[in-house]
Amino acid sequence: MTSGPFIAVDWGTTNRRAWRIEDGVVTAQERDGQGVTAVPAEGWDAEVAGLRARLGDHPMLLAGMVGSTIGWREAAYVPAPAGLEELAAHWLAVDARTVIVPGLSTVAGGRGDVMRGEEVQLLGAVAAGLTPGDALLCQPGTHCKWATMRDGRVDGFVTAMTGELFALLRGGGILAAQLMGEVVAGAAFEAGVAEGRGRDLPAALFGIRTAKLLGLRDDRDAPSYASGLLIGADVAARLAETPGATVHVLADPVLGGLYATAIRMCGGTAVVVDSHAAFIAGITRLGSFLP
Numbered sequence: 001m002t003s004g005p006f007i008a009v010d011w012g013t014t015n016r017r018a019w020r021i022e023d024g025v026v027t028a029q030e031r032d033g034q035g036v037t038a039v040p041a042e043g044w045d046a047e048v049a050g051l052r053a054r055l056g057d058h059p060m061l062l063a064g065m066v067g068s069t070i071g072w073r074e075a076a077y078v079p080a081p082a083g084l085e086e087l088a089a090h091w092l093a094v095d096a097r098t099v100i101v102p103g104l105s106t107v108a109g110g111r112g113d114v115m116r117g118e119e120v121q122l123l124g125a126v127a128a129g130l131t132p133g134d135a136l137l138c139q140p141g142t143h144c145k146w147a148t149m150r151d152g153r154v155d156g157f158v159t160a161m162t163g164e165l166f167a168l169l170r171g172g173g174i175l176a177a178q179l180m181g182e183v184v185a186g187a188a189f190e191a192g193v194a195e196g197r198g199r200d201l202p203a204a205l206f207g208i209r210t211a212k213l214l215g216l217r218d219d220r221d222a223p224s225y226a227s228g229l230l231i232g233a234d235v236a237a238r239l240a241e242t243p244g245a246t247v248h249v250l251a252d253p254v255l256g257g258l259y260a261t262a263i264r265m266c267g268g269t270a271v272v273v274d275s276h277a278a279f280i281a282g283i284t285r286l287g288s289f290l291p
Helices: 044-055 084-089 118-127 160-172 187-196 200-214 217-242 251-263 275-287
Strands: 006-011 016-022 025-032 061-065 094-097 098-100 104-108 111-115 135-139 145-152 153-160 247-249 268-273
Touching: 006 044, 006 251, 006 275, 016 044, 016 268, 016 275, 025 044, 044 061, 061 275, 084 118, 084 275, 104 153, 104 247, 111 153, 118 135, 118 145, 118 153, 118 247, 118 275, 145 268, 153 217, 187 217, 187 251, 200 217, 247 251, 247 275, 268 275
Parallel strands: 006 061, 061 098, 135 247, 247 268
Antiparallel strands: 006 016, 016 025, 094 098, 104 111, 135 145, 145 153
């Protein structure tokens, strides 16, 4: 069990965050766009050496897409239910001082799901007392995760492509030009949530186009309305399984606030949790298992 400093890295698809952690405290950090897709196959050793040159010659714990099929080395998924101990027991040792955290998988009702990186944040939130050990947790983002925690472990989870769908709608198609503005909380977003939770999403999305043509809504509100549609449909589907649930939302205040609004409108209770603090708590506890 390590008691000295170590380097923790959250290595995503397009971004990378790294911290030096000493006695449970972050003493140095950096963030850049050097995600796994930016690293050539022969460039991993140099990238890791660069991190150590900047943050110190310490043991290193890597989480996220670095352990995927498009990352450095593939770390096999650990089946849920699982906690920090299971992650540590199955991480992939690249060498004596560098390990990769495995992701989690689940199969329920014939439907499979996976996560990489989010498991550290989920388990950290519980370990740090930011959420109860038995709770429904939501991690908004490109691929929104909804995780059920039991006894402090990830019991099961569902992924919704909510953020990616919004990005795709913005990136091309008939609605793209209408969705370039900023998403803000307010009446338009709430109207989108109300519509998204109550009818079929494809028809509701086309309604953004007709609202412009027929002058039914100020087109400046289209991005907020569209975001509300997608988030409302996402939240309503999850809360249909657990009506009236309290949902702990691990997110920054802006995105967390949007989800909190949708959760309340769908009959639940929302508690927004600092996602950064949750990740640091999780990776710090995993670091205690380093040799």
